[in-house]
Amino acid sequence: MTQTATEYYVVRDATTKKCTIVDREPTTTTTVVDNGIFKTRTEAETGMKSMKVCTD
Template identity: 65%
Template sequence: MKLKTLVAAALMTAVAAPAFAEGFYVVQDAKTKKCTITETKPTTTETTVVSGDTVYKTRAEAETGMKTVKVCTSN
């Protein structure tokens, strides 16, 4: 019985895990000034979020958003 419960819990976690993803962020490297897309919000001062408070749901949305951020298009 415990094995069935563990297997069910593992399966539910594997299915639900992608739903907990934060999203995609447009960030800029402080030294090179190059913009990239990351899946996690930066926690260091080496990179900063340049898209304001915007969190994109898909990488395609983030790529489109990166084209509209002024500091990313001027480099």
């Protein structure tokens, strides 16, 4: 039996330098910030607020 758990990623766009939360693995134009993988969107939103690169 396989579980499919959704993960949320805090990613930073290389061009715009903006952080966003996505629910699928990052593409080549974005990179995961710090340890930006979370179990829920709420955790991702909270985590993103504490990431220096996202708050500058």
